[in-house]
Amino acid sequence: MRFTTRPELVGTFGMVASTHWLVSAAGMAVLEEGGNAFDAAAAAGLLMHVVEPHLNGLGGDTPIIGFDAKSGTPWVLCGQGPAPAAATSAAFTDLGLDVIPGTGHLAAVVPGSFGAWMSMLERHGTLPLERITRFAIGYARDGYPLIPDAVAAIESVSDLFSDHWTSSAEVYLGSDRHVAAGARFRNPQLADTLERIVAEATRGGGTREAVIARARDVFYRGFVAERIDAFMRQPVRDVTGKDHAGLLTADDLARWEPTWEAPTTVEFAGVTVAKTGPWGQGPVLLQQLAMLAHQDIGDPGSAQMVHTVAETAKLAFADREAFYGDPDFVDVPLNDLLSDSYARERAALVTSHASSKLRPGSPGGRHPRLSPEIFRERAQGGAGTGEPTVRSMGTVRGDTCHLDVVDRWGNVVAATPSGGWLQSSPVVPGLGFSLPTRAQMFWLESGLPNSIAPGKRPRTTLSPGMLLRDGAPFLAFGTPGGDQQDQWTVPFLLNLLVHKMNLQEAIDAATWHSTHMPSSFFPRSFTPLGLVAEASLGADVLTDLRARGHELVVGAPWTLGRISAAGFREDGMLVAAANARGMQGYAAGR
Template identity: 50%
Template sequence: MFTTRPEICGTFGVVSSTHWIASSVGMAMLERGGNAFDAAVAVGFTLQVVEPHLCGPAGEVPILFHAAQANRTSVLCGQGVAPAAASIAAFRNQGLTSVPGSGLIAGVVPGAFDAWLKLLRDYGSLRLKDVLEPAIHYAEAGHPLLGGAARALSEVADAFRTEWLSSAPVWLPGGEVPRAGRLFRNPTLANTWRRIIKEAGNGSREQQIERARYTWSQGFVAEAIDKFNRAEPLMDASGERHVGFLTGDDMARWEASYETPTTSHYHDWTICKTGPWGQGPVLLQALKLLEGYDLSRMHSNDPEFIHLLLEALKLAFADREAYYGDPDFSDVPMATLLSDKYASERRALIGERSGVDLNPGVIPGFEAQVATTLAQVRIADGGDGGGLGVGEPTMAHLRDTTKSADGGGLGEPTMAHLRATTKPGDTVHFDVIDRFGNMVSATPSGGWPQSSPTVPGLGFALNTRAQIFWLTPDLPGSLVPGKRPRTTLTPTLAFADDGSALSCGTPGGDQQDQWQLSLLVRLINHKLPLQQAIDMPLFHSMHAPGSFYPRTAMPNVIVVEENLGQSVIDELTRRGHDVKVAPAWSAGRLTAAARDPDGLLRAAATPRLMQAYAVGR
């Protein structure tokens, strides 16, 4: 099959990310003697500069990594928690029935910075200044602003001028909206990083990193964030002004943490994901369901193949709604959800036609929880007036471009109800493998300047991840101080019995594991090369409630790229799917890297949006 670009192959190292500059920065770290962890940290910080509308320093990141020398695969959780003052009662006392999707009030503890520095301290080899140097360079000297970033800033420019006044000096240089393709600079952010490096002082590599972590969580950064949240109320998606709950004490009490991955077997592969504080186990559940079918006999564009994947995903996402949450606060029956017996029972629900209900499994002891979840989902989807804001969109670049099979429009949920300070953000992803076999898969997000006002003097905005919480008690996703929101961020590592290894992921909110599922099955069942598998047409379901406002559920609705072909679209329609057709090359931003048993390294990146790139040698 024709592919859009060559698959990158080599033995020294490979990097694939959603921005070509970040990929090159990661490769530069490998070239100067760094390992995959050094490269990952440099890429993570650089993406905050070159894709500022998709991730920022005060965002969050789950990191899946494999340390070759120890032969250990781990999760590093860079998802911050709800502030101590952010309770359901605190929101309801202000007349809010949902967490607004924008503004200071939706912030949780920023998690990305500490996660990157912990990874560098414990597994890297370079100094903090070395890995921050490229990000500082692009913040000071400038980078060609992406079209998506220019559009995002344009859409909130008036809000910057009238409501979020601290954002204007950073994002509207000279008072004007920056132009796509022209150099954009953020010297304020560069100065923040230079000050952190200066306050880190001298000493060993580890001592410098520890002082930098302190400077962030208890020094001038935390002080500025604390002061900003306590200052004047600012507009958010509720249409009213609120102060934030986040304090310096919240930042001082939290740090990124290591965890064991949640794993499941699929044929001769072990797939590794985060725990149920993320949506990652959805992918594992879907794969367990698909084990009961001989997918290798089906072409990866066959209607039957697509139908089975979509139906498996619908069942897995229904379980996500009923059971997933921070396991430090909720009893999540993960062993049952990933068991062969449970998968066999659930698989029997997949028929020839599209299922019409949100249908979670009812595990003994969880009956009341499932009933409460379904009732809450119906209330939210019924439009009770409680939804306040928008987070990661399905496909930010696809507004009003998708069409139904009969010519009707779909696109993003209507933006008519949104306030001037509420615009969608999204996410980035990257994968790194070095010559030693170290691997990193990371999906940074949050801290979007279009969703939260910029902190004066720091050059970045806070995150709005608290919007994922429910303000209804006793649900796995209910807001509780100190709890992690159930993030949509979901990187993947996978290992085969023959010694092969894979790292992959994509931006895209609730679609991340859906697009990764088709990629994994095409790689494992159909043995496609990386680039070819990424280039294949993509599809996803809109059946389950979204994680972000308006938490829209569209029963039976699927979105497919038009290059699947009309005959496939017609057959999916016959099977009961409500098919919406997106333009070819428009869904998802998959990247991937792989290691073969003989040490050959491979990498690939999506051509969609024309900015992701894989490099290596």
């Protein structure tokens, strides 16, 4: 048995794993009082919006994968809001822009997180709304310890807050413009917002479901939407160095509802792997696994394994750039992309040496099309950051949040909240939260799968996952990390399913990711042949990887990935594990 940073939790009652210890504790408290996995996930998710404001927020985005034990059916709930009705390519090019700024009002899409949590609660939960929201309201009102990365994010944009985003300064900067890691931090505006939503929703009485539906209406058709609309009309500074008003309106919020969809799946190593549709990058994990089924992956943590996984990732992510988009607007050849014949064809391109090319394929005979803007170099401006960032090894990388819940009845939830980052969008005055800037993922060039269009979902990186065995749920899993989400989970799954590590061993194992593929976020940078790897892979492995042609960046151990997972063993016992990386993720259960 390998040494692990903490035990794999095993029990019979319930499990919660997430990227923040308070979130896991809140989710477990809901299970203890008789709530199910959906109740626990909603309470935990709403609290996550409070305690990790640099990584997600109440005005952000949340895709969810769930399994309802009563119906025996897995589902995907899309909490990714679409582009505003006014968001045409011309709306940006008329302003002299050739890409959508990563910060400020122009990148705002409909905030989907709150609608997703409420829709899940209405359909699958059991507890009343006030029991679900009490943790988020309590910590926003009474305070919580601000983690160091949140402090770093606030300090990085403190001048912007003071000079331009004064509503953010009001929330995040004290009178002395100083915030301290570990100090008690309060957001009374956010507490007021949530309390008012609950009060207005419960005022009309009725069933639990009716109250929750009204809460959704209060957000998307009531005072929240009205304040968002008013703020969007006020120009604010963005990464271009200029002030721009927004395109999002109250009508955009009023028209939107989260959608329920079937998951996209492939079979691998005796289990069904479930992901979102191609409006997210989830199928890119499925493509990688389909290709790896036809390759020699080598021993755990070996140069053969790292090289094969990295080269396979390059192929899958190239297809992501060429073919993925909102299937309500684009004919994505998903069946061809996930077919075994295509996987074999693509896997054959992996050789013993690293490829320097971006090589999308031709699934079903489709001709790939990439934007020339991918290859254009851009400098990042100083007016905020277009994506959430965690500093590591002198660089910045994308990050967000994740949580997993399983209960004693067999219900399962995996959710990846993100967006509404404090450093990317100013706080809506009086509401205490920021808006999502996910429109930056669109291309302004027409004719691409991810070209911008009114009402279209951006092709997001958010990617919760689920494993099923013989139709029953086996594991909920996921990680923060932007474009790295569906890279870090590949060695995790290989270690778990192929190399038969336990859950905690698979999470703790040394990991890596390629930077060869274009970033989904402004300014769309990428490093051909780039490979970032933890030093704990070992000197011999790292030397071998360099010899194979990888441009290696070696980071300290425990710096890449923040995977968490919760699920069931074959004997029916519940299991969970969380990541020591980042020093804040935790699993709880019994």
